[in-house]
Amino acid sequence: MAVDVVLGAPTAQLHKPPQDVPGLPSDIVARPTSTSASPGSQPADDESFLRPFFWETIRLCELYSVVHVVLLPPSQLATRCACQSEIAGNGRRDPQGRQNPSSRLIHALHKAGCASIKFATTEISVFTCILPSTDGYVSRSDFMRLRLQDFPFPIQHIHDLLQPLQKYSAIAVDAEASLPSLIKHAAGIVQWAEVDNSISILALQERILDLTQELKYRLDAAPWLSPEPIARKRIALVRGRPNLTAGGPVYRAAEALGLDLVIISEEGHWLQPETEENKKHREAFISTDMTEDECVANRFVAAVKSYPLPIDGIFTLSDNFFVAVAKSAQALGLPTSPVLSYETSVDKYRSRLLQDEPGKTARVKSVAELKDLLQKPDQFSPSFPLIVKPTKGWSSECVSKVRKMDDLAVAVEKATARHGSTAVIEPFFDGPEMDVNFVLLNGEILFCEIADEPPCQADASNASVHDTFSPEALTMPSALPAHEQEIVRSTLRDILVNLGFRTGIFHVEARMVNSSYEYRDIGGGVIDLVTKRTLPLGEPTCRLIEINARPPGFRVTVPSKQTYGVDYFAAQMLAAVGDGNRLRMIAQPFQHAVAGSSAGSQYWSRLVYVPVPADGAVRLAEGLSPCEELKRRRPDLAEHIVMAMDHFGEGEKVTMYTDGARNYAANILVQSRKSRREAIEMGNEVLRSYKINIEA
Known part of the structure; x- marks a missing residue:
């Protein structure tokens, strides 16, 4: 490809390169x-x-x-x-x-x-x-x-x-x-x-x-x-995003796709006023009662029918409205997965039964019911450690690891107090945890991303019932060996399809049991996946933790878009309006192959979750957000930071925990084109160097 040109000469000198350049055309x-x-x-x-x-x-x-x-x-x-x-x-x-x-x-x-x-x-x-x-x-x-x-x-x-x-x-x-x-x-x-x-x-x-x-x-x-003309379509988003930081990637994607966006949300939402700024983000706003009762799906249907222009699709990014939106889409004749599929996915007990072993999983609504169940070993025979979590929940809230019988009642009481939910008791699967994101079209995997989630507090062998499963970081692409990644893809894809999910974006959490890899300190404070010193006797098996029939939260979706070039929010909207042709087009990742990965990541990346260090009110130094202050103070780190999001501003009150889950002050994505290890090192240094002033 190279062309030797002498700039500034009356006639440029062109010389053929000594050899062809691999991967580039010669014409x-x-x-x-x-x-x-x-x-x-x-x-x-x-x-x-x-x-x-x-x-x-x-x-x-x-x-x-x-x-x-x-x-x-x-x-x-x-x-x-x-x-x-x-x-x-x-x-x-x-x-x-x-x-x-x-x-x-x-x-x-x-x-x-x-x-x-x-x-x-x-x-x-x-x-x-x-x-x-x-x-x-x-x-x-x-x-x-x-x-x-x-x-x-x-x-x-x-x-x-x-x-x-x-x-x-x-x-x-x-x-x-x-x-x-x-x-x-x-x-x-x-x-x-x-x-x-x-x-x-x-x-x-x-x-x-x-x-x-x-x-x-x-x-x-x-x-x-x-190759074919694209009809302009209109799509309804149920529950507008809480702020522009969370909603911006969604609204910008809709505009770029030529989708007219209508927001269906509660009275008083920030996108409701007919301001020039709001009009940049949505075509219209329909105020609707969002009370989570038996009639909420009917109200969504009425909202869509009340709009004077045709609406071609409806979707939500809020877990608690998945079933209602699916019912609405079905009633309106709009593209959707089966209602039963959503009902199973949002119910942690029913989704656990998709890979259940008899007598290993139970559901109770109180400590009293737990005590009765423990008297029936033919129905439930617990094997420690166990996981106890709310039947309906998110963000690792009220999820506990139980290592002994004395703590089981404590965990059940905590889980049942969350949203008035019943508690699911299930096995703890020991092995590397993964976040797996799928883009499916008629059951075909258009794109699959596997991100490694390093051990959290509750993964420790001596973890107590009060330790949290809140994530601390994500590393992309996965370091698991190729054959184990294929097991992950095929196992989870089959679960989704058998459940009835065939088209859309799915965020699935899982663990690899009997993996040949484990997390270990490899020196310099870097903990990462490496080959086990003693290989397991059993075959590697992918075990499902939970299914989220949506893209990952914006804190993860944006880093995935930057790492792979695949926009999950855009894909979600195209699936919701039934545009399979464009869904296939936008699901193409980059063609880079870092460390031999076939996933298409342009670099190794590390998403760092910065926990809130104390309860109190945020105070900004010299008007700078903590992320901006960090980049100014540490230009060496700024070179590796490709995304930094502070979640709180001046004067906002923060707490360290919500229902046992960590709250985060910021999410920061760092990258390395050199190595996965460097990405982890940069992430660790970012976490150590981040400073936020919280006034008690």
Whole structure:
């Protein structure tokens, strides 16, 4: 792919590279702008651009071609090209004699939609045009921002030039195509950060080569355009998100997909007022009684029917409304999984029976009923350690590990007090815990992500009934061996499909029993999965913990999108409106393969849960949030931080625990392109360095 170009020469010198570059196509057209026009003559289209500069077209993959354009700064042109008198006739000079970029080049870019593009006065400017290979309709307008997030080369600006659902007409990218035509037909243009003008030609060439390979990783097998027209649809979200931090990724995805979003939520929700800001996030708001009673599904149906425009799908991200929304969708004839599937998934007892062993799982509504049950060993024969949790619950609230009979009643009393729920008593599965996220279409796995959850307080062998199962971190992609990951995928997929879930996004928690890997201190305070010193005798088995028929919470969904390039919120909405074609399109991960992983993660990442350290009120130092303060104080860590979310602001009251589950002050995602170990080390250092001032 490499093209050796001598910038600034009257005619660029092109040399074939000594060998082909693995993974990149060889059909490249590389051209400098001609400098043969005589003073006063009318330049051709290509000759109207600033010279000397270099541009090349590359067929990146089957779906895309790219055009790289490199321009020297005016100061360098004045030095290198003072002898080329004809340049003065095509370019313009300021009063100091420095040449400015051609007004026609700027005009062409502005006409393409890059109104904010500017060229450096002292550095080298580089930009890249992305050109799809075929005609089609835009699946999502922010496709480039999604696929280029956390790009290893700094980006100055991404110009999204297409609108949702718009038709795009491709242009032949060949030796006959002029640069103005290619710019005109670009679906998007990336302006890279300026390059120091002291860079050597070889180094610049290598930079563009590496940049091209990285683009291939991100765009290969990731379609942007649908061959068929996409009908604009409308979707209802039951219960708006609590704030813009949690809701922003959902609302932005709906807009990019061309989905008109209607919010069905309680009176007084922050999205209800008809302000200009709220109108940016939703089309309309329908105030509805959200009381969780037997009639709530009927009220959702009435809300949808009351809207004057057709609604094509309905969904929720709130666990306590899954069943009601499924009933509503069924009554309205909208896409949904079976109501019975949701009823089973939200009931921890019924979902546990999907992998039950006789006599190992029980459900009780009180301590008194527990005592009666213990007198019937033919029905229930507990084997310690046990897990006790509410039949309906979330966030590890009121979940206890019980190691002895004396603590069983304590755990049951705690679980039954939560939401007036019954308590589930089930086996504790010893082995690495995983968060597994599926994108399914008609039972087919479009994408599956396995994230490792390191041991928490309650995983300790001496854990008490009061220790928590609240997560402390997630590491992606999984370090489990490939054959164990395949067991996880196939086992959990079969459970979902047999339960009736065939299309949608599913967040499943599980453990690998008899894994050949275990968590161990590998030095330097790093605890990670490594091969066991003594391999287990039994076969590895994946044991289900719970099913959540939704994407993971936004604290995890956003890091997954950044790591793999797959947006679960967008996928959830497309499933809800029955758009299987686009669901398949957006479920394509990156093509990177860190540590041989086939999952498509662009780097190793570590999501750190920062626990609230004390009860009290948050006080900000100098108006900076703790995450911003951390990044300013530790620029070495800031280089690895790709997402940082503080959950509390000035004066907000916080507590360490809610019903036995940890509360978090922040979630911070760190990455490493070097190694999984470095990602964990950076995460550990972030946790140690995070400071939040809480006034008792």
